[in-house]
Amino acid sequence: AHWLTTAVPLILVAPLLAEMLHLPSTVMPVLMLALAIATPLLSLLGAVCVALTVGMRRSGMLLALLVLPLYVPVLIYAAQAGLPFLAPLLLLGAGLALALVLVPLACAAALRISIS
Secondary structure, three states: OHHHHHHHHHHHHHHHHHHHOOOOOOOHHHHHHHHHHHHHHHHHHHHHHHHHOOOOOOOHHHHHHHHHHHHHHHHHHHHOOOOOOHHHHHHHHHHHHHHHHHHHHHHHHHHHHHHO
8 A cells, every 4th residue: 555655656657757857768768667566665764664663653754774785785776767767677576576575574573573
């Protein structure tokens, strides 16, 4: 639900914003694919960090410190998806596949720890 309300509108508006910034039309499919792969990965990484800090007071700063090192590689690979775009997109796809498998387990473990 989080990804649908935050990332899908961004993905839908991205072609318009890319046209306003005079992005070449040959790069538009790469932009859309990079957004479609990177945004769920960012949401999944954020879910793990939120699960780790769910029971703490004033967890905002801790959440920022936890999530920033996880977000930076995703943002770097998404930004590298330019004309030689295959390698960064494959790395993002591998990260997404890994996150889809491991994030539910990590969230369950973190929530189990916060309850006890």
